[in-house]
Amino acid sequence: MLSRRRWFQVGSFVLAGGLLALALYGVNLDNIWTAFREADYRWLLPLIVLVLGSNLLRAWRWQILVEALPRPEDQKEDAARSPRMLEASFSSVMIGYMVNYVAPRMGEVARTANLSARTSYRFSSLFGTVVSERIFDTVVLGLALLSAVGLLFNRLDVLREQFVAPALLRLQSISLDGLVGGILGVGLLLVLATWGVRWLFRREGSWLGRLWAHTLKPAVVSFREGMATLVSSPRRGAITASTVGMWGGYLLMAYLPFRMLHLAEPYGIGILDAWALMAIGAIGILVPSPGGIGSYHYITEQALVHLYGVPSAEALTYAFLTHGAQLVFYVLAGLVAVVYQGTGLRPVLAFWDTAPTDEGEATSPPRPPHDDSEPSASVASPGGPSATD
Numbered sequence: 001m002l003s004r005r006r007w008f009q010v011g012s013f014v015l016a017g018g019l020l021a022l023a024l025y026g027v028n029l030d031n032i033w034t035a036f037r038e039a040d041y042r043w044l045l046p047l048i049v050l051v052l053g054s055n056l057l058r059a060w061r062w063q064i065l066v067e068a069l070p071r072p073e074d075q076k077e078d079a080a081r082s083p084r085m086l087e088a089s090f091s092s093v094m095i096g097y098m099v100n101y102v103a104p105r106m107g108e109v110a111r112t113a114n115l116s117a118r119t120s121y122r123f124s125s126l127f128g129t130v131v132s133e134r135i136f137d138t139v140v141l142g143l144a145l146l147s148a149v150g151l152l153f154n155r156l157d158v159l160r161e162q163f164v165a166p167a168l169l170r171l172q173s174i175s176l177d178g179l180v181g182g183i184l185g186v187g188l189l190l191v192l193a194t195w196g197v198r199w200l201f202r203r204e205g206s207w208l209g210r211l212w213a214h215t216l217k218p219a220v221v222s223f224r225e226g227m228a229t230l231v232s233s234p235r236r237g238a239i240t241a242s243t244v245g246m247w248g249g250y251l252l253m254a255y256l257p258f259r260m261l262h263l264a265e266p267y268g269i270g271i272l273d274a275w276a277l278m279a280i281g282a283i284g285i286l287v288p289s290p291g292g293i294g295s296y297h298y299i300t301e302q303a304l305v306h307l308y309g310v311p312s313a314e315a316l317t318y319a320f321l322t323h324g325a326q327l328v329f330y331v332l333a334g335l336v337a338v339v340y341q342g343t344g345l346r347p348v349l350a351f352w353d354t355a356p357t358d359e360g361e362a363t364s365p366p367r368p369p370h371d372d373s374e375p376s377a378s379v380a381s382p383g384g385p386s387a388t389d
Contacts, residue, residue, distance in 0.1 A: 036317060036321075039262075040260050040261075043259055046252075050249045051253060053249055054245075055093055056090060057243075057249070058242075059092075059093050061246070064233060064235050064238050065226075066119075068234070072119075088118045092118075092337075093111055096110045097330035098335065099111075099334070108134070125225055125226045127226060128224065128229070129227075137243075145280075145283075148280060151272050152276050250278060253322070254278035254281070263314060273308070277304070280303045281296055281299060281300045281303070281322075283299055284300065293323070300322075301315040301316050
């Protein structure tokens, strides 16, 4: 019988296929192929450089957050700032993106498990930095969406008709009494469940009490340390600079394909329009489909068709180009990272096989083989040693 996680993955692929079919419905595929043939591929190299640079900035920002964590006892003082740490962070980010296309929403877990296996940091601490990073990016995305509303002010009627009105219609079909009752019922269940779990955890001698004391509590503490790095890091200027550079790269990655497909001038799409469309398209990435497949294509096509009058075939060509180019890059970069670091996907796969020991501590994913003839380092080089072995 399939597990709940497997059912979620199957449902994600079904959702992706349905949205992709919806986006392609009634579109002449020959027009898409013609648009690809007539594209100006001189813009492809700058796009690749932008994708690489944006993700290097993401890896650098993650490295800065990791620097703010309490230093493990077996780690050298300046190891967190070393080029090896940046390489390990970048490799982990690429592997995470690659995994996300196969197992939706598991990319963050994969990149955390990979970096944890290559360093002395606990998984929970690193995952806390990832969560804080994602919260920060969600705030930036929210601001981008608000700015998109301002940029598209003269098209608010279209926005209201095509996007807001259908959502409000669905909300109005929901019974208010049922909605309030459901919210109160769920809230009551959460309160009772929280009280019951806390009572069980506080019972001395119970297996839940031992689980909390030896496994969950240390993990929660280290997770909180990771979450706090965004505000506790002394390098807030570097965090801000890397974020601005990263989102600036995203903006150019959204705009240059319009130049490549000869859509910018005919439909009056400028750099600010690309920013608004990037923010709208990001909503499609949030849908739990593999890497935004289908959902990104559908919402991007609808936005281009209804807001800028771009024909469906050309709009889908843009969506396929921007999404497909990143898919190919992330899969290839993830595979290169797996080969380069010399451990394969064992650190990631081993995370799912970890089990509590007799003392209640979870076993750690295996680290790269250590050569006793070489000096220890806090971050394993590709195929090289690790200090924690």
